Amino acid sequence: MKFIDEFRDADMAKAVLCQIHRQSKRHVRLMEFCGGHTVTIMKHGIRQLLPETIEMLSGPGCPVCVTANADLDKAIALARQPDVIITTFGDMLRVPGSRSSLQKTRADGADIRVVYSTIDALQIARENPAKAVIFIGIGFETTAPTIAASIMKAEEDGINNYYVLSLHKLCPPVIKALLDSGEVKLDGLICPGHVSTIIGSRPWEFAASDYGIACVVTGFEPLDVLQSVDMLVNQLEQGKPRVEIAYRRGVTTEGNLRAQELMNIVFEPSPASWRGMGSVPQSGLRLRKEYERFDAEQAFDIDPGPTLEHKGCICGDILRGVKTPPDCKLFRTSCTPEHPVGPCMVSSEGSCASYYHYGTV
Ligand code: SF4
Numbered sequence: 001m002k003f004i005d006e007f008r009d010a011d012m013a014k015a016v017l018c019q020i021h022r023q024s025k026r027h028v029r030l031m032e033f034c035g036g037h038t039v040t041i042m043k044h045g046i047r048q049l050l051p052e053t054i055e056m057l058s059g060p061g062c063p064v065c066v067t068a069n070a071d072l073d074k075a076i077a078l079a080r081q082p083d084v085i086i087t088t089f090g091d092m093l094r095v096p097g098s099r100s101s102l103q104k105t106r107a108d109g110a111d112i113r114v115v116y117s118t119i120d121a122l123q124i125a126r127e128n129p130a131k132a133v134i135f136i137g138i139g140f141e142t143t144a145p146t147i148a149a150s151i152m153k154a155e156e157d158g159i160n161n162y163y164v165l166s167l168h169k170l171c172p173p174v175i176k177a178l179l180d181s182g183e184v185k186l187d188g189l190i191c192p193g194h195v196s197t198i199i200g201s202r203p204w205e206f207a208a209s210d211y212g213i214a215c216v217v218t219g220f221e222p223l224d225v226l227q228s229v230d231m232l233v234n235q236l237e238q239g240k241p242r243v244e245i246a247y248r249r250g251v252t253t254e255g256n257l258r259a260q261e262l263m264n265i266v267f268e269p270s271p272a273s274w275r276g277m278g279s280v281p282q283s284g285l286r287l288r289k290e291y292e293r294f295d296a297e298q299a300f301d302i303d304p305g306p307t308l309e310h311k312g313c314i315c316g317d318i319l320r321g322v323k324t325p326p327d328c329k330l331f332r333t334s335c336t337p338e339h340p341v342g343p344c345m346v347s348s349e350g351s352c353a354s355y356y357h358y359g360t361v
Helices: 004-008 010-023 033-044 067-078 102-107 118-127 144-156 171-181 193-199 202-211 222-238 259-264 290-293 315-319 350-359
Strands: 027-033 055-060 084-088 109-114 133-136 162-166 187-192 215-216 243-245 269-272 278-287
Touching: 004 222, 010 222, 027 033, 027 193, 027 222, 033 055, 033 109, 033 193, 033 215, 033 222, 033 350, 055 171, 055 315, 067 084, 067 102, 067 162, 067 222, 084 118, 084 202, 102 109, 118 133, 118 144, 118 162, 133 144, 133 202, 133 215, 144 162, 162 290, 171 193, 171 202, 171 278, 187 193, 187 202, 187 222, 193 259, 202 215, 202 243, 243 278, 278 290, 315 350
Parallel strands: 027 055, 027 187, 084 109, 084 133, 133 162, 187 215, 215 243
Antiparallel strands: 269 278
């Protein structure tokens, strides 16, 4: 298939669904890691179309949602520093930290600008040499290479007022932590498509070999997701869990070697705090010693204050797959996309926003 509408073809979807219903004999629990997949599943009613033998859970794959309040508080504290311009992707603005959000901090007078790429952030740094320009580095392996490239470019061009607050997260280590916790019993994993374009499918092999989890990397159209469910059920019914790629148009076993190289030049793995999971070893990226002068945390002496959690919000449980948005008492009542209490309602890829827009409860 070459064109996007082919990945939404109703007749083909019916054929794949029939096959899933035919071959699914035993109860299995499948998790879609990525918030993009959750949106596709909810938007196209895929859960309701699957046989009762297949239970679908949403995972922690929304970078905005998993950013811990303590890290959001750091971004807000940096924004309050004098002569600082914060640059960030738009999704981050409305995410509430312990006591405020970047949006409210901007309303209070801080210079916070939404950018579409780090190229824009670098340009702002060039145009404002008397200010410190800090980019809030949020995202998975998909965005980290571009941020690494921006740091290398800043060094090459002698831009001395550009900094990054590195809050990046790595996906395979958090899946390992989730499996090690034993809190959620999984049979299969729909692995993230965009992340895997960078890292390849190989980093997921531990899940199949060490934990017996069936893994399929797939894309974000309805037929991509159905195909991945079909392949997962096939693996599980055969009793042969392994890693397969249903997203050949974007993903290889090795991934994007140049992007990995950029990431490795600038960053090294470090512990990272995940909402709902706490500190997960080797699941973050910090700047290597050679680049630490670009590290906003080292360059600025900030006091973000004590961390507070949002009362009643169960985003952490939802991100671990142990609860769903309708389990939250605030869902659709005091928490809505217009007035979000937690990050899972803010982000377009958040589970709560997906259930709000496309769910039946
Ligand atoms: Fe948090 Fe709102 Fe989701 Fe409840 S509905 S878990 S308060 S984001």
